[in-house]
Amino acid sequence: MKRFTYWPQAxxxxxxxxxxxxxxxxxxxxxxxxxILPLYTAGICWTLVYDTIYAHQDKEDDVKIGVKSTALRFGDSTKPWISGFGAACIANLALSGYNADLDIDCGLSSHWTAWPYYPFLAAASAHLAWQVSTVDLSDRLDCNRKFVSNKWFGALIFGGILCGRLVS
Structure with a gap:
């Protein structure tokens, strides 16, 4: 797709x-x-975040050989773009979790207490915000470190889903 569109990450x-x-x-x-639709949308948005960061490692080579990427499309506006995709990812994960009943009434109040999926989601959100805010898009090594750190984002989401099912 890199030969045809600036959106191969999509x-x-x-x-x-x-x-x-x-x-x-x-x-x-x-x-x-x-x-499932919010979950699928969240995955697409997450891919746009981590693979755009990854694509910044290759942008000079991509220009030389004439292929495209979201890193080239977004350029200096990459951080606002991936911030938006990150926010959409988290919002869709929250909606999917809510619709999947990953919340329980702990009996502490008349309102449902979102335990434990949403604390895990909050931690994953903080991790994603850290990635986006600290990545140096002109440093290949830092882009790679942030890309690889997505294993922790995925682990947090998995942990939240698992614990949400075990507790509820």
Whole structure:
């Protein structure tokens, strides 16, 4: 896609996160759009964040060989763009978690207490905000470090989902 569009990271997100749809259908025998569509959208937005950071490592080479990327498309506006995609990712994960009943009433009040999915989501959100705010997009090594640190974002989301299911 890098030969045809400045949005190859979006196509990667569409394909890479297709597994959310397949996995849900395989486990549940159906697709619940209220849960799975926000989850799928969150995955696409997350891919746009981490792969745009990754693409900044290659931008000089991409220009030389004539291919495209969101790093080239966004240029100096990359941080606002990936901040928006990060916010959309977190919002969609929150919506998906809410629709999947990853919250329980702990009996502490008449309002539901979001334990433990949402604290994990808050930690993942802080991690994503740290990535975006501290990445030096002109430093290949720093871009790689931030890209690799996404394993912790994924681990936090997984931990929140797992604990949310174990507790509820």
């Amino acid at each position: 196509y990667l997100g569409l394909v890479f996160n297709w597994g959310a749809l397949i996995g849900w259908a395989a486990m549940k025998g159906t697709i619940d759009p209220a849960i």
